Amino acid sequence: MDSLSPTPRTTITRGRNRAVSERTRLHAFLQDALLAHLGVVAGDHPVVLPTAFGVDVDGPDSGGTLYLHGSVAAGWLAKAREQEVCVTITELDGLVAGRSAFHHSMNYRSAVIIGRARPVDDPAERERGLAAIIDHMIPGRWATLRPSTRKELAATAVLAVPLAEASMKERSGGPVDEPEDIAAGVWGGHIPLMRVAVAPVPDEDSRGPAPADVTERAAALGSEDGALAAQSHR
Amino acid sequence: MDSLSPTPRTTITRGRNRAVSERTRLHAFLQDALLAHLGVVAGDHPVVLPTAFGVDVDGPDSGGTLYLHGSVAAGWLAKAREQEVCVTITELDGLVAGRSAFHHSMNYRSAVIIGRARPVDDPAERERGLAAIIDHMIPGRWATLRPSTRKELAATAVLAVPLAEASMKERSGGPVDEPEDIAAGVWGGHIPLMRVAVAPVPDEDSRGPAPADVTERAAALGSEDGALAAQSHR
Numbered sequence A, B: 001m002d003s004l005s006p007t008p009r010t011t012i013t014r015g016r017n018r019a020v021s022e023r024t025r026l027h028a029f030l031q032d033a034l035l036a037h038l039g040v041v042a043g044d045h046p047v048v049l050p051t052a053f054g055v056d057v058d059g060p061d062s063g064g065t066l067y068l069h070g071s072v073a074a075g076w077l078a079k080a081r082e083q084e085v086c087v088t089i090t091e092l093d094g095l096v097a098g099r100s101a102f103h104h105s106m107n108y109r110s111a112v113i114i115g116r117a118r119p120v121d122d123p124a125e126r127e128r129g130l131a132a133i134i135d136h137m138i139p140g141r142w143a144t145l146r147p148s149t150r151k152e153l154a155a156t157a158v159l160a161v162p163l164a165e166a167s168m169k170e171r172s173g174g175p176v177d178e179p180e181d182i183a184a185g186v187w188g189g190h191i192p193l194m195r196v197a198v199a200p201v202p203d204e205d206s207r208g209p210a211p212a213d214v215t216e217r218a219a220a221l222g223s224e225d226g227a228l229a230a231q232s233h234r
Helices: A023-032 A075-080 A123-137 A150-154 A179-183 A212-220 B023-032 B075-080 B123-137 B150-154 B179-183 B212-220
Strands: A036-042 A045-051 A054-056 A065-071 A084-097 A105-116 A156-162 A166-171 A189-197 B036-042 B045-051 B054-056 B065-071 B084-097 B105-116 B156-162 B166-171 B189-197
Touching (some): A023 A054, A023 A105, A023 A166, A036 A065, A036 B036, A036 B045, A036 B084, A045 B045, A054 A123, A065 A123, A075 A156, A105 A189, A105 B045, A123 A156, A150 A156, A189 B212, A212 B189, B023 B054, B023 B084, B023 B105, B023 B166, B036 B075, B045 B075, B054 B123, B065 B075, B105 B189, B123 B156, B150 B156, B189 B212
Parallel strands (some): A045 B084
Antiparallel strands (some): A054 A065, A065 A156, A084 A189, A105 A166, B054 B065, B065 B156, B084 B189, B105 B166
């Protein structure tokens, strides 16, 4: 199995037992996760912004390629171009109620990727990158959409970040408590959290049922038994 | 109502219509959200790490105080102390299926806070900060726990970030599509996403039912009708 080979700046120094070292597990997590936080340096301070992302595990960069997009007018894009950026992707899986304040924690899966953000100018790679981002949100959707116009493409910047320099951490399960707190009979455990979708909501201009790619995505993000996907609470 | 007064570096330049300007709404969002991403500058590149947080709206800093904690041995803490940091807090609320790739989007609420990270050394403020972090995860929990030991406190660093320099954005609802795509009869809408809890899971050393603070937190994070909180899928 291809190992993640962290450099000193992606070497996990705290909680080494929670480090995940196989690249295939990184790719699987990135497939599952929906939201990235992009960190850039803006002069003398960092800026962190939430963003969508896509991944091409066979992309042109060593270890695979992560794609970001945005408006060509966005300030963060100018700050990220050709600069070292950090892309962090986290899914929160639970709250850990320890027997003491010190042993409270959160369950999560998290990937930290550091690399130079490469502006993608080649039209074919731009299309693959944008397709990866759209299909990451809703698998299969890109193929159902009309082609982007020249104006739309001109307004969109695509950045590639190599997945070469990455680390991943994962915590699951209950607290790791002090023996004396366990002996004292204090309760300890965790509250599992999950992200679920409800049924797709058509906008006021839509006629007819949602397309299959959208309903399948909502069902896949529904609760384990699919029950939630059938209810719309919003 | 107290307005957020962003400086140039927290002024929202893209999507101004999505900026949220009231401080009370920022505080309400921070109350709801569970996970922060902390950005620090490490030499020539940014690092972004997921972390728990707490808020004291009446804290000593202008606009209120956000608290972070970590092991005194954590590398990021040394990088953050007395430095400008960025704390970004995002909740993902939905996937927006536009009628074209260009108009795909995500629904979210997000706050970006930039400020100097102040190490908290005063014992009383350290306790308030740690209580804010624990009670943010599980309201009311701090008061039920044994006091922290001197060893635990010595191993824990607390950082304060002022909420003075903050901005907030929010997107909700369906896509904003091109008139010609709407006229063509293409479907457009969104998939709502929510974070839900299932019933608390006791660890193998626990006897008896979970305490009220834990069961109430799980119920409050359950689905709107509480049905999900009664089922444990994990």
